[in-house]
Amino acid sequence: MTERQKDLIQKFAAFGGLVILVIVFSITSPAFFTVGNGLTVALQVTSIAILGIGATCVIITGGIDLSVGSILALSGVVAALAVKNGGFPVWLGMFVGILVGTLCGFINGIAVTRLRLPPFIATLGMMMVARGVALQITGARAVSGLGEGFGVLGNGALFRVERIGDDGFPNVTFPGIPYPVVLMIVLAIVVSLMLTRTVLGRHIYSVGSNAEAARLSGVNVTRVTLFTYMLSGTMAGLTGCILMSRLVTGQPNEGIMYELDAIASAVIGGTSLIGGVGTISGTAIGAFVIGIMRNGLNMNGVSAFTQQIIIGLVILLTVWIDQLRNRR
Secondary structure: OOOHHHHHHHHHHHHHHHHHHHHHHHHHHOOOOOOOHHHHHHHHHHHHHHHHHHHHHHHOOOOOOHHHHHHHHHHHHHHHHHHHHOOOOOOHHHHHHHHHHHHHHHHHHHHHHHHOHHHHHHHHHHHHHHHHHHHHHHHHOEEOOOOOOOOHHHHHHOOEEEEEEEEEEEEEOOOEEEEEEEHHHHHHHHHHHHHHHHHHHHHHHHHHHHHHHHHOOOOOOHHHHHHHHHHHHHHHHHHHHHHHHHOOOOOOOOOOOOHHHHHHHHHHOOOOOOOOOOOOHHHHHHHHHHHHHHHHHHHHHHHHHHHHHHHHHHHHHHHHHHHHHHHH
């Protein structure tokens, strides 16, 4: 059995699990399988999926990024402060926030490639630094008073249909596709094409499979690794802007434990923690598995603590299966 066949089996196993979850929750909760709840789940999944896209590229190279939750918070509050205190237009403030995320990813990459720090330690340090900076520049308080324009990215929707009723108030005929969902789809397609159809993508896989062999083959391992950490930081910065836009406030405590969700979505979708194996489509499936599981358990009245136990067991089972696959 080839590696590609193994990857397909892993991906279809995750997709099969996703279908089973949808069927089970549709039976146990009549409100689950509705258009409104479907859009809600998609909106909730966007953060996990976008972070997972960056995490997948890093993990494929054999690394790990534990800092994305903190980078998310720092980028979001920087965007909020740029709009409120700096007088920046909303789009420019969010662009600055995304740049901050990219810079943090660049620092992670330099620490891993130039300083030769283990990825776990380098990104753990960034996780603490970014969170501390976010709390410091905000005084550990939420940044509010950002105006309605700041909430368009997180709360707007494409193809939204409204009609004015007889009472003079707008009635929503179709809620539309939320902008974060559109961004998630576009980013997933672009990064997937980058991994599968470009030289850079092949180099990312080769670095994860065998970094020394890739170097001897002429691959610039340092530059490729640095790119993946910068991409992860950029995805975290964008996610931070989306989340702060949804809240219409800058929350320095946002994004706690999000890095684990991102890694979990990648692993559930078939990305191997030893590197060299992984797909964006698999990560998207993994993100929906986590999102649908949480949504369905909420609808069935399962406590948040029990949800953590269940999701943790799913992650352990998935990693164990991945280890068995690698041994064979």
